[in-house]
Amino acid sequence: MDAEEGRGDGFFAPTASTLVVGLGNLLRADDGAGARVAQALAAQELPADVEVVEGGTLGLDLVNLMEGRRRVILVDAAEMGRTPGEFVRFGLDEVSLLGTDQYISVHAAGLRDALLLAQVLGALPEELVIFGVQPGSLEWDDALSPAVEERLPHLIAAVQAEL
């Protein structure tokens, strides 16, 4: 794979059937946990059919990014009422997204908006796995909170085990 094909932003038609997207803002403490997982995975040797994208605060573009993939694994901070650092693996059928009449801001669409739209459009991949990690802090900080930092290697390992 040459450098261009490894752009990791869906510029060229996808060749890897599995896509891992780590989401979040690295400047908002634990919100960046997903992005850190993507960074850690991207630095490792991965199977040829896996592509890793650090999605940042990607909005509706996620719908396009998932196109043509058989399996998509999303990693993001999620408010789940658990203890900070705890992570949960779930599928879309295990959670409820908002109703379809809910107002979506396309100027600041998030993961839920993108998934709702993909669902309505029938554009979800065959297999969608979400790793939600409970944040401890969403303050302005370029470091994770200690609780999430401590659990991060376990989260990375859990995502890696899927590949």
Added chain:
Amino acid sequence: MTSVNVNVHHVTRVEGHGNIVVDAKNGDLLKCEWQIVEAPRFFEAFLRGRPYYEASHITSRICGICSVGHATASLRATENALGVKVSEQTELLRKLLFHGEMIDSHVLHVYMLVAPDFFGAGSVLPLAASHPEVVLRALRIKKLSGDLCAAIAGRHTHPIAMAVGGFTHLPTEKELLALRERLVAARDDMDETIALLKTLPWPAFERETEYVSLQKDDEYAYIDGRIATTDGFTYEIPEYRQVTNEHSVPHSTAKWAKHNRESYMVGALARFNNNYEQLHPRAKQAAEELDMKPLVTNPFLNSAAQAVEMVHCIEDAIDIVDELVDRGIKEEPLFQFQDKGGEGVGSCDVPRGILFHNYVIDDEGFIQGANCVIPTNQNHANIEADMRALVPQILDSPQDEVRQTLEMLVRAYDPCISCSTHLLNVEFV
């Protein structure tokens, strides 16, 4: 006689926070205001004391939608202040990048923000359920424009590779050719877009105003040129204050602007009215399909003018890619600061209209003063003037319809309210 009381506290499907307040009793319009309630953002103050090379990166954060536009205007202001000449390759790449952003912003507005009104959908989600092909088409065009920007600037929102005097990263020929293929394929999507817009029941409302945009003799102007108005005025870019005349009004945290009349309009429709002759033939054809020829005075058709511009941008982007590939992409030296400051104004016609950045840079390369005049500011007075003209025409409609039509009017301008809010500086002597 009819009484109407419309109070839309925060219009949805626009960027930022604005209110529509209309109060009419027995046919008399007692109050008709377009209120801007967004908090000011102080970007000009952020710039003071920062080195010149940070300005484009700081000001691109003014807007997540037209961050390339702000970065370009910022770089042009800095380059004019420091006497930097840019290469033809840089000019071509900036134009190509600008087209990407124009398409990206327009497709978002036309499909995600405006279209739901015509389909009776509250947002893009029910629209996706009832007309998935429309939304999929929009997402396809959006992906193309985003990829175009990413190939040149590293990423679209808050571009990385744009620098004073040139680019810190260049696209490869392979990327350009891949983009070309997709741009050509997008022609079908644009045909469908124009066909769709042709069927939409645009509200019938005409109010002629002064239309202000950049203008060039040899091309449809987006970057540099002169300031032109449909009232026959032209100004050089450094004379921008003679056009904008920013002032404060009590019901707005954003400044308002006026030139020859009580208000003027900027944006796609203003560019269309001023620069129709310089549009690509295919874009003119699209305009003909939509029955549009200057002077178009229905502000709702700003969205249609955006679609015409998308056709133009796609065609011009194809031509620019061809030229770049023919010339071959070359590494070029970047600007080196020469211990000499100055003042400069940069102007671009970004998706929502003409934009000005004005910097004073000292001999050590630090910014001493900055002024940014944002398109949405220049439109606020015109939006309100439209509302005052429109309300009496629709007063007899059901109140919900009045509200809906007024919201559609505001949306037609594609206002980016967050970008436009900054406070007046007051210094007591």
